[in-house]
Amino acid sequence: MGLVKRGNVWWMSFTYEGRQIRRSTETSDKRLAEAILGKVKVEIVEGKYFDKPREEAKTFLQLMERYLREHASRRMHYRRYVNMVDNLKAFFGNPKLHHVTPKTIVAFKNKRYVDGVMPATINRELAVLKKAFNLACREWEWTRDNPVCRVSMEREQNTRDRWLTEAEEGRLLKTALPWLRELILFAAHTGMRRGEILALNWNGVDFVRRTVTVFRSKNGERRTIPINQTVQDILTKRYETRGDASQTGESLVFGSEAQTCLDGSNLRRAFIAALKAAKIENLHFHDLRHTFATRLVQAGVDLYKVQRLLGHKSPSMTQRYAHHFPESLRDGVEILDRQRLISTISAQPAGGAMVDCVNG
Template identity: 50%
Template sequence: MGLFRRNKVWWMTFIHQGQQVRRSTGTTDKRLAEAILGKVRVKIVEGRFFDTLEAKDHTFNDMMDRYLKERSITKAPASRRRDEQCLTHLRSAFGSLNLAEVTPKLLAAYKAKRRETAKPATVNKELGLVRHSFNVAIREWEWCRDNPMQRVCMEKVRNERDRWLSSDEEGRLLAHSAPWLQDIIVFALNTGMRRGEILNLQWQAIDLNRQVLVVMRSKNGEKRTVPLNGRLTDLLKRKASKRAAGSFVFASSAETLFDARNLTRSFRLAATKAALSDFRFHDLRHTFATRLAQAGVDLYKVQRLLGHKTAAMTQRYAHHSPESLREGVLILERVHPQISQNYHNEGGAVGECCASA
């Protein structure tokens, strides 16, 4: 292991596992080059030097190209499009850098800059893609050892919506919707299913005899069973009687998968005609949950119907269920009725007795 100079810059050379390695120290100062060489010796002894070399041999673009081919391709179409949209900004900031050069400092600066033009949720999606890509590069490809996103905080997101349809608004929305859109709206209002789950629903996942359907792949990657009420059973029986050869319940005119963007475009037009302000298709899901909570349905049941993995996601609807909460305190009277009854009948005797004791 030693140093040699090339074009005034000091290089280090050494043999490792039978192969000669030459790397620039990046300095014309011999004393600094010797110090760098000393650090390299320590890293070689600890087995960390070639991890660093590997991270320098692959650029951010290399990592993202491989991620798109191997990991993003397994995601739902909407998630793949989101990854590609995120990379539009990420590549311009980090694309030519090698992985060792993508530091927490640079990522924090990127976050601050993007915050000026993008919403916190958008920034988090981009940073989340970087974090997951580095995790894959560490665990599966062994391209690097450290994930710089471990030391970068995500943005605080306050995007909880509390928008749902009143009965009058529902009537106006349906009145301004085409028949095929009416069916989808009614289906969303009575199942709480997401747009993608509805559009990907196939007849084989429906059991009209048992009045249930199975969401084969939800947002969290798990199956869930959704019961059907009478309104939906009638709707599906009507559609089944006119069913063509296609496998999708809500199909295009060609009996193929319905385009989500066309649905969104038609829904927005209907909402505008119905004079519904700030109302999105996903708010039909909020309406489903809100109506259940207002009717006193237990929040655990709401969680299961929505397919939330944790109760925290469902807690946003808790303030809509005062009668359900009232039931929680009224049960105390049924469990311990005698003490309260004695207190009222004896004019506070129980309290006086306790006080004298």
Template identity: 45%
Template sequence: MGLYRRGNIWWMRFSYNGKQIRRPTVTEKKLAEKIYCKVMTKIAEGKWFEVNQHEDNTFEEMMDKYLLEYSPKKAPKTYMRDKSLVAHLNRYFGHYKLNKIAPKDIYAYKIERIKECAAPKTVNNELILMGHAFNLAIKEWEWVNDNPVSKVSKEKVSNQIERWLTFEEEKRLLETSPYWLQEIILFCLNTGLRRGELIDLVWDRVDLERKTFTILEQKNKCKDTLPLNEKAIEILMARNKIRSIKNDFVFYNNNGNKIGPDNLDRSFRLAVKKAGIEKFRFHDLRHTFATRLIQNGVDVYAVQRLGRWKSISMVMRYAHHYAESLRSGVEILDKVQNNFSTNLAQSHKKGITAIAVIP
């Protein structure tokens, strides 16, 4: 078989009309073999042309190449999400030839997914992934000449998240949580850590003397050293007294090992249910962190830095006010009105006195 490896890519080599042809395929040998056999069949049938050798590439082949060569470069969780999104896309487009996919087909897919009760954000993520794969197929693989996804509008998504934990709900949640979960809940409420960041936190990144901690691998691709408040320090001091001898994780399970995200979610949902709190996710602890800061007058830029969001606009998704937090704003009008009335009364009184002393 005319396949050979160059770097991470399997190349195919064959003769066509007396000319030696070399073409890159993919990084996975079995898929490269399928592509090679397909080309050999088309040559035998007289249906292969050098200029249009990719005209019969299917959507599924494009997504296989994407998952093999590009998606693994992403974070592990993002890679797993990509595989899930591709499964939905392949179910509809898998058999389509790339050059036969039109904007109307993508629009029809979007409508079908909405009928299946897929969330608008999920549908958009699928289209974004599909569009990215098409861009690679155009610019780097030279499989197609056009990206039909770019001509289809995305679904409108409401980023407004109205859920945060009240202090009364916090009290109930802590009462229904085991002690190990209480520490995690309080630590997240006081640091704004994401679930993965909380699970991955190790003592090497904590400086109790300086009252700081460092986040290395995170969503915004940055390294940040952040301050800890007294409540967070109190929790860390207690955890420091019972550090695991098996590993360096700050928070760990009963066996002294790293906490599994599914186990943490399961325990958290059970505590939320027992507390009678509706529609509250673990990530909403981070939401509560940002909301409480802004409701108490912390500068939005400071909240952005503390929560490590990429932009101010992202912070504003989490910056919701309730009526009492806005009261001081409207009370300014009372103050302005009272000052005006007082000044007017004083001016009027002076005017009357002046008239009274005129001879």
């Protein structure tokens, strides 16, 4: 048993019936906290202490609302979090937290499959639910259990391998609106995600070093990306024609005329219309990121460099592109020929190779 200070409040930490219990004393006075801890010790010895589940007083809607307010609101793509929470609320309703069990969570997964939702989407929604319960357990003291931890995630099928061919790119650029054409080229030549591109501001553009900086990526990390001449030309043009010459710094590179972020749904509609006019099927805007990686690998660029450019934390995420350039693996098998030749030469008697050459 002991006391730990978190911020200005003292917390109790002790074991009860084989479980680690952490409870706030709700006081910043250490002497008072020690007295509260002493009382708990006596209750445990006398068998009068009961670890009452606090989830009985809280509801699912309260959990989701606080999650959006205190956690999701500080993340990129807040609208996406809201949509996922809406899907969760539509299924679970507003029960007490202790009524949300692994059984009901599995029922939610099954319902989403019936709705035609992909495994990856189901996993993202489960991740939101898991994070919310983690906060409720560890920080808010609303519950002592996270039921999502006892439910398996779905196996994702990340086998999509679609990229834009040179011929398709030519047709697409002809049918796309001018502003969309720039976004398509920018995405295909940087590998940046749609959200990263739309959030890019002029503070992240360095014309001297020829780089763009993503200050907060999907992984929450900063990433600096070198740019080629195609991207440099796009940025130079947009900078010179950005309207108010005083607009710098925080203003968006690809913002609207009112300098607000372009709406993702509007971008999606314009992209689909351009694809339809160009007679291109089964292509998503995110596939431009795959196009960037695929073209690099096909050109013989090392997978490690591709990983760094894409901002992948794990090389396994980049490995999917390896099959695009089997020639890069050829030196691995050609070494066997060299070893065989060396072994053959070493096995010949001294002067044997010279004699063969003369007789030949």
